[in-house]
Each structure stands twice: as structure tokens, then as C-alpha cells.
Amino acid sequence: MAQDVLVFAELTEEGKLAAITFELLGAARRVAQALGGQVACAILGAGLDGHSQEAIARGADRVLIVDDPLLKDYLGEAYVPVGERLAKGVAPALILMGQTPMGRDMAPRLAARLGTAVAMDCIDLEVREGRIIFTRPCYGGNAHAKYSFNTSPAMATLRAKAQEPLEPDPSRQGQVERLEAGLDPASIPTRLVGREKQKVEGVRLEDARIIVSGGRGMGGPEGFRKLEELAQLLGGAVGASRAACDLGWYPVSAQIGLTGKVVTPDLYIAVGISGASQHMAGISQVKNIVAINKDPEANIFRAARWGIVADWKEIIPLMIEKVKVMKEVGR
Amino acid sequence: MALHIVCCVKQVPDPETPPSQFRVDEAQKKVIPAPGIAPVPSQYDPIGVEAALRVRDALGDVKISVISMGPEAFRDAIKHCLAMGADEGYLIDDPALYEADHWVTAQVLAQAIKEKLSPFHLIIAGRQAVDWDMGVVGPTIAEILGLPCITIVKSVQVVDGKVRGERVLLDGFETVEAPLPAVVTVSNELGEPRYPQLRQIMMAARKQVTVWKAADLGLDVAQLKNRVNLEALYIPQVKVETEFIEGDTADEKVEKLLQRLREAKLI
Numbered sequence A: 001m002a003q004d005v006l007v008f009a010e011l012t013e014e015g016k017l018a019a020i021t022f023e024l025l026g027a028a029r030r031v032a033q034a035l036g037g038q039v040a041c042a043i044l045g046a047g048l049d050g051h052s053q054e055a056i057a058r059g060a061d062r063v064l065i066v067d068d069p070l071l072k073d074y075l076g077e078a079y080v081p082v083g084e085r086l087a088k089g090v091a092p093a094l095i096l097m098g099q100t101p102m103g104r105d106m107a108p109r110l111a112a113r114l115g116t117a118v119a120m121d122c123i124d125l126e127v128r129e130g131r132i133i134f135t136r137p138c139y140g141g142n143a144h145a146k147y148s149f150n151t152s153p154a155m156a157t158l159r160a161k162a163q164e165p166l167e168p169d170p171s172r173q174g175q176v177e178r179l180e181a182g183l184d185p186a187s188i189p190t191r192l193v194g195r196e197k198q199k200v201e202g203v204r205l206e207d208a209r210i211i212v213s214g215g216r217g218m219g220g221p222e223g224f225r226k227l228e229e230l231a232q233l234l235g236g237a238v239g240a241s242r243a244a245c246d247l248g249w250y251p252v253s254a255q256i257g258l259t260g261k262v263v264t265p266d267l268y269i270a271v272g273i274s275g276a277s278q279h280m281a282g283i284s285q286v287k288n289i290v291a292i293n294k295d296p297e298a299n300i301f302r303a304a305r306w307g308i309v310a311d312w313k314e315i316i317p318l319m320i321e322k323v324k325v326m327k328e329v330g331r
Numbered sequence B: 001m002a003l004h005i006v007c008c009v010k011q012v013p014d015p016e017t018p019p020s021q022f023r024v025d026e027a028q029k030k031v032i033p034a035p036g037i038a039p040v041p042s043q044y045d046p047i048g049v050e051a052a053l054r055v056r057d058a059l060g061d062v063k064i065s066v067i068s069m070g071p072e073a074f075r076d077a078i079k080h081c082l083a084m085g086a087d088e089g090y091l092i093d094d095p096a097l098y099e100a101d102h103w104v105t106a107q108v109l110a111q112a113i114k115e116k117l118s119p120f121h122l123i124i125a126g127r128q129a130v131d132w133d134m135g136v137v138g139p140t141i142a143e144i145l146g147l148p149c150i151t152i153v154k155s156v157q158v159v160d161g162k163v164r165g166e167r168v169l170l171d172g173f174e175t176v177e178a179p180l181p182a183v184v185t186v187s188n189e190l191g192e193p194r195y196p197q198l199r200q201i202m203m204a205a206r207k208q209v210t211v212w213k214a215a216d217l218g219l220d221v222a223q224l225k226n227r228v229n230l231e232a233l234y235i236p237q238v239k240v241e242t243e244f245i246e247g248d249t250a251d252e253k254v255e256k257l258l259q260r261l262r263e264a265k266l267i
Helices: A019-035 A051-057 A076-090 A101-113 A222-234 A242-246 A312-330 B044-059 B072-084 B102-116 B137-145 B198-206 B250-263
Strands: A005-008 A039-045 A062-067 A094-098 A119-122 A124-128 A131-138 A143-149 A154-158 A175-179 A191-197 A210-214 A237-240 A267-271 A289-293 A306-309 B003-008 B023-025 B030-032 B062-069 B088-092 B122-126 B149-159 B162-169 B172-179 B182-186 B209-212 B228-234
Touching: A005 A019, A005 A076, A005 A101, A019 A039, A019 A094, A019 A124, A019 A154, A039 A051, A039 A076, A051 A062, A062 A076, A076 A101, A076 B149, A094 A101, A101 A119, A101 A154, A101 B137, A101 B149, A101 B162, A119 A131, A131 A154, A143 A154, A210 A222, A222 A237, A222 A267, A222 A312, A237 A242, A289 A312, A306 B250, A312 B250, B003 B044, B003 B137, B044 B062, B044 B072, B044 B122, B044 B149, B044 B182, B062 B072, B062 B102, B072 B088, B072 B198, B072 B209, B088 B102, B102 B137, B122 B137, B122 B149, B137 B149, B137 B182, B149 B172, B162 B182
Parallel strands: A005 A039, A005 A094, A039 A062, A062 A175, A094 A154, A119 A154, A210 A237, A210 A267, A267 A289, A289 A306, B003 B062, B003 B122, B062 B088, B088 B209, B122 B182, B149 B182
Antiparallel strands: A124 A131, A131 A143, A143 B228, A191 B172, B023 B030, B149 B162, B162 B172
């Protein structure tokens, strides 16, 4: 019986192990413990160096390194066959990936090649009588669904910040194996033509601990400059509701919601956002929401831990001022 | 040579349904449709049709087929896409498939496209359906048919027998090129789908939607086994006690709010 868990690591743009990898390893450790198996961590990339020890410290028993120039950037047609070979070698009970551009592309395709399925965007997993049960939001976060698998391995992608990483333990021991990618460039039908980075001031929405977000109640694009100022002071990022993006007040790349991004900051400040289902789908796992809205009946207040019923124009400039003072005093 | 694009679409309960009217039958593990709120095409699917129409706008000689799998009511989603400008509609309506998981759905759609809609050059699906939010049917169809796949793109272009998609990344996008035939899945960054004109809606109403059963596709439903089980479906109990910050002045309110946030170590 397969008992091991295989994690596919993700690297940041700077080539470091991404935070989601530690969360995946944390979850993998808990499942492996319950099943009595080991945690293997696969790291695919080019010019990999120094990740193994970190992965072990974060919970891996085995690290499988596949270092090949063809794996420099994620490309499904290259990563999926390598992933397939690794998965067949490890023969795990469970495969975990992040709910990221890579995981969203790779997980369903790898599942199909392994003759199994995948539960995407899970927020929890538990072992019950030897079976793994996955919990995931659906219907835009209005409902949760639990799944089990008829096929093996079970597979899931995990939403960012849904699972706790382990504290790094530098004394943990593990085994490092280097494997060949075995890729023939001629067998890769797709080609990465180019990549364009968007200028993001400060932090990305996906990584932000604090998000300040504006909706239709902002009344125009000018208000978003104020939100940017506040976000910058708080070390956060700016998001927007679909209504605000549709009106052209803020770029669609910052859209949060069912159509748009799903985010999990520690603090979400919703300004002039009514809280339509469309928007709530993007923040269903956020625990600390501040709602600032003129309408005391706005749906957003139902999900908010703190609410201020007022026009944002009275509140946000004052917040900016006071946070500035706070920071100066703190210094 | 005419290009043939197949768009996969689905009908879903309106995701804009107010949360207060959202109900789940936990025993049946199904969502109870909110009374008086009509189902709609899953939001990413008309965006897929929009992508196909833009390819047609650019190239001219393009046939667009729309395919769906589900009960009779799904015909409405197909009709919507026909009204947008798609040419032909197909529905796989077989009660034996109503409980299909994502794997079986992909299997049936792939088989239908291969058996009935060949030759085809491009399959377009939404990034995910907005009911189950799974996002696996598109890439799974690609694997079943052995085709290259570009997921979650904000633009689709066909040039010289190749498709180019701009994949949305966390901090920008990347352009990936694949030879045809291929599968792409589209995201909202592609832009608003065009809204059908009344004349187009009336023309679409007259168009026939071809309906198949699994057997018509050469499939034996007994061989189609779900790979996952839905164990439970429920409305999560989120207990949020909202504290409305009161104060005589805005200053006082902001002061109090910041104090709460500091106490909670959030700022």
C-alpha cells in the first residue's frame, strides 16, 4: 500500500522556494504521519542550488532534484512528463501542489496521465480510517464540498495560506536524489515565446498580508490613489471589485472575486464595496475584514469583523494621516 | 482551409444569487436553485466564445461549434453562445451522466469532439466553471486527446497553423505557442464577451441544437466510472461577530479602528 506523499515545490521569480511549498510540506507531513509514510519533495528547475536542506528542514524526508535547462520556466509540456516519471517512481498515496498558475495547469494534466483525478483549490485535508478526505470551497465560496478518491494516488492543489507550514528544523535529516529530466526538446510541442512582467508597486496581491480594496462606492479612479497611499503605508497591496474594474477605475489584473483573484491576506480592508457574491468568492477564507461603506445594510458587513458606516472620503484620508503618525512614533 | 473551433460551455445557478438565498440540500449533496433566479451560462464560457469570435474576426473563415453536457436546461447556455455568433450547438443529454465527475465529463466531451466534430483545430474552455470552481475539464480533455494545452489565457490568436495564448501569471503574463490542434482555457482578463443583439437572439432561437446520448458517441456508460466521490456539500458556518465602530466624529472612529487592528496585531 502506498503511504508516501509527494509534493511538487514551487520557486519564486528569484529562484527561492516559494511560501506555498512550505505549506504543502506542512500538510504533507501531517498526512504522511497519519498514513505512516514519508514525504518526498520534487523540485524542478534549472540551476537549482541549496533548496534541498531547506525542504528537509520544512518537513521533507526525500528531495528529488531535476535540474535541466528545459525546466527553467514552467511549461506544461515539459513539466508534466517529468512529473509523471517522478510520480511513478515514488508511487505515493497523495500528490500535492499549490493552487498557482503552475499547479492549475500541471495538476489536472498529471492526474489524467496517472489515471487518477485531482481536487483543486483545497483548504483542508484529513485522514479518516486510512482514506484522505479533501475539503474545498465551491459555488464561489458559498458552499464547501468534501471529496474522497476511488483512484490512486489521490491528488490535490492547496490554496495559499490554507495550511500551516512547519517551523524550520535545521537538524532534520533527509535524503537528496538528483534525477535526469530525460526530456527530448523535439518532444515538446509548445514554446514559451516571451514573458512580460507587470509593474507592481510594492507587494503582489497573492503575497500581501494586507489588502486595501475599492469598489463602486469609490466613485471614480481618483479614490484609488488614496487606497494606494494607504496600502503603501501598511506594506500592503491594492485590489478592486469587478464593478470598479468594469468601470475602468482600476486594472483588471487587480480584480478580486469569482472572476478574478482569490486572495488570503491577514487583513482585508474593503472600501466602498457592497459585498456581492461575485466579490465575496475572492475573499471567502479571509478572517479579518474591515468594511467601510455608507450603506449599513451592505452585505459586506455580514463578513466583516469591524465595520464603519461612513463615506470613505471621511475615513481613508484620516487613516492615512494616523498611520503616518503611528509609523513615525514607532520609529 | 476553414478553421474549426469547439467551445465547451455549461449552465450554472446564477453566481450573483444573494448569499441569503443560497441553499444546499445536504442529503442530496446539491444546490437548491433560488426561486425566481434563472440559471446562466458559466461566466468564463461566453468569454471562451468571445475568444473564438475574435479569431474569426481576424481570420474570416472560422466555424465555431458549441458543446455542452447536461440536462435539457443547458440548451439555454448553448443558445446564448449561438446568439453571440457561434455556428452550431451540440448537447450531450444522458441521465446516466448527470452524476458525472470532472473526469467522466472530460472523457465524454473529448469523445464527442473526436467522434462527431472532427476535424477540429482548437478547443476552448473557460478557466473553470463557476459552480464547482474546479478548473480541470479543459486540460483533462487535452490529455485524453493527446493535445498541447495552454491554460488561463487573456488572449487567443491563431497564426500560421499555431495558436498563441497569453497565460496570466501572478505578476504579468507569458506568451505560449502551440501547434494546432490544441486546447486553451480562457480567463476574465480576456475582456467582456459581446452581448447578443435581439436579431441574433431570434436567429439563434431558430437554430437546431443536436442532442446526443452517450451511446451515440460510442460510449458505454457502465465503463465510465467516477474517480472522485462527493462526500458532502454544505454551507460553511462562518460566525463573524461584526463590531460596528461607533464614534461622534470620523476621527474617533478611525482612532478606534486602528486601535483594534493594533490589538489584533494586524498592523
